[in-house]
Amino acid sequence: NAGVTQTPKFRVLKTGQSMTLLCAQDMNHEYMYWYRQDPGMGLRLIHYSVGEGTTAKGEVPDGYNVSRLKKQNFLLGLESAAPSQTSVYFCASSYKEIAGGHTLSYEQYFGPGTRLTVT
Amino acid sequence: RKEVEQDPGPFNVPEGATVAFNCTYSNSASQSFFWYRQDCRKEPKLLMSVYSSGNEDGRFTAQLNRASQYISLLIRDSKLSDSATYLCVVNEDGGNQFYFGTGTSLTVIP
Numbered sequence: 001n002a003g004v005t006q007t008p009k010f011r012v013l014k015t016g017q018s019m020t021l022l023c024a025q026d027m028n029h030e031y032m033y034w035y036r037q038d039p040g041m042g043l044r045l046i047h048y049s050v051g052e053g054t055t056a057k058g059e060v061p062d063g064y065n066v067s068r069l070k071k072q073n074f075l076l077g078l079e080s081a082a083p084s085q086t087s088v089y090f091c092a093s094s095y096k097e098i099a100g101g102h103t104l105s106y107e108q109y110f111g112p113g114t115r116l117t118v119t
Numbered sequence: 120r121k122e123v124e125q126d127p128g129p130f131n132v133p134e135g136a137t138v139a140f141n142c143t144y145s146n147s148a149s150q151s152f153f154w155y156r157q158d159c160r161k162e163p164k165l166l167m168s169v170y171s172s173g174n175e176d177g178r179f180t181a182q183l184n185r186a187s188q189y190i191s192l193l194i195r196d197s198k199l200s201d202s203a204t205y206l207c208v209v210n211e212d213g214g215n216q217f218y219f220g221t222g223t224s225l226t227v228i229p
Contacts, residue, residue: 033217041221042206042220042221043163043206044219050215056215090162094217104151106151106168107153107165107168108153108208108217109165112162113161113162
């Protein structure tokens with residue numbers, strides 16, 4: 001059981017280049033998320049997915065696209081990288097249950113992160 | 120106003136000390152609360168979940184005050200290995216998004 005994995009771990013891009021970050025989870029979780037983390041900003045949600053074939057925008061979606069063709073995979077694409085996209089990217093997955101009339105979201109499991117530098 | 124706010128610190132405490140962090144949230148419909156720890160250049164890892172009034176796990180105690188909309192984390196008998204950034208995370212009832220605080224930095228000094 002590998003949990004959440006991310007590839008690649010590091011990448012350096014030139015402005016205007018494109019790339020895809022891959023996130024994979026083997027816990028059969030419905031929900032998957034992409035975050036970026038910058039100094040002093042905390043984790044900010046880029047896009048998320050509530051199930052296979054679905055995606056939704058988060059807090060900072062501009063410049064990114066995502067796809068969830070398979071339940072276990074969530075891809076994050078940068079079509080034309082910009083220096084402002086230099087960051088650490090984390091993928092996460094989670095699940096929910098209904099208990100006592102409330103929907104409880106259980107904890108997110110994070111991947112190890114991808115360090116991206118755009119020059 | 121931010122969804123989740125934390126005191127960024129830094130907190131520098133001697134080994135063996137007790138330290139407490141507070142986190143406030145803005146949405147009264149929030150139902151799921153979490154404390155994560157994040158080590159430098161690593162991913163966040165779950166420390167505690169809180170779904171009712173509180174939770175305790177060894178030296179760590181989390182308490183939830185719904186009336187005042189804050190969650191606290193208490194660390195007793197601090198160890199050097201407790202040095203990390205602690206993230207407060209909140210999820211609304213049925214909501215799909217998790218809201219993160221910016222984290223509180225803790226350094227435990229020998």
